[in-house]
Amino acid sequence: MEEYLKLFVASAITNNMVLTQFLGLCIFFGVSKNLNASIGMGMAVTSVMTISTLLAWAVYNYVLHPLGLEVLMLITFVVLIAGLVQLLEMVIKKHAPALYNMWGIYLVLIATNCVVIAVPITNAESHNGFITSFVLAIGSGVGFALALILMASLREKLQYADVPKSLEGLGISFILAGMLALSFFGFSGMITL
């Protein structure tokens, strides 16, 4: 149990997907302009990541690995995740319109995103077990959401700041992300895996 807790904290904070591994930067900079959008996106990423990781784990361990078809891993995962996202979108639209209004549009954006596909690949590469894969997916998702929400809160404040013209937009956001990464870096000695 303790081991899984450690893994969770490590994947959410010390090995944060965005701030230490630079995954999912497109979403990180694209959707962090306002807080509500970033909360919706964080939820969407966490849930899609968890479901797709479990599905990918099953496919890899019960289909690809026994058949010796590890070569097809990449193609399978990409198609799997894209299909899953489409399916989720349809189901949510039909059965939970309120939820769909809240974060349905973000689902499409994450169909082919590096942050979602990185976790299944990591799991397959290091032959993680079912629970480890699950914890890693949730931890990474929560870490991503955390970074996204923090960034959005910072950027909302930034609108009132007087930024040099050439730094406006993406430039200052990157520097802000650097500061955020620096603060997350302070946790780095906390847990070593």
Place this chain on the structure above:
Amino acid sequence: MKNLWDIFYKGLFAQNPIFRLALSLCPALAVTSNVYNALAMGLSVMFVITANNVVVSIFRKWVNPKVRVPVYITSIATIVTVLILTLQAYLPDIYKELYLYLNLIVVFAIILARAEVFAAKNPVFLSFLDGLGMGAGFAGAMVFIAIVRELFGNGTLMGIQVFGASYDPALIMILPPGGFIIIGLMIAAFNLIGQHQDKLKAAKQGSDA
């Protein structure tokens, strides 16, 4: 002839994938802490983008527009798999170091974007040039970032000592936070140059009129 050159050249500066279009930023930060890795990653992306442009362009008349995105993604995934297997066989060190990011080439927005914007509408040779130009712009930007980061963060270039032993390296440059800050400043510099050029152009037009 000039036209062909333009197709190649626009990827280098005017539409540089990293600094101008801000696409595919993940690898720009993740593997640029030393020049060697950045070069390997840049060339890999260049290969994938060019090969995929050619494939998409060859089949552009047979692919139904409704299913084009899955077709492109399958094509990219196949090319990336070929690339990874090749690297695994011939350059195992690079493969080990870059494993995760090599896999992630499959979801780089820039590759899909070029297929959709250019290769799907243009003949094979032009698409090949476009891929080559965009790939070169990408690789160039990666190496440029890596040179700055490795030089100041470690005092070396491609592992060769440049600044001498007395140099006290600014470690932050090769750590993740430094990557963000460096890229932020570089984007600002690119914007500054762009604004300056626009101003010159406007001034020139003003004097012409």
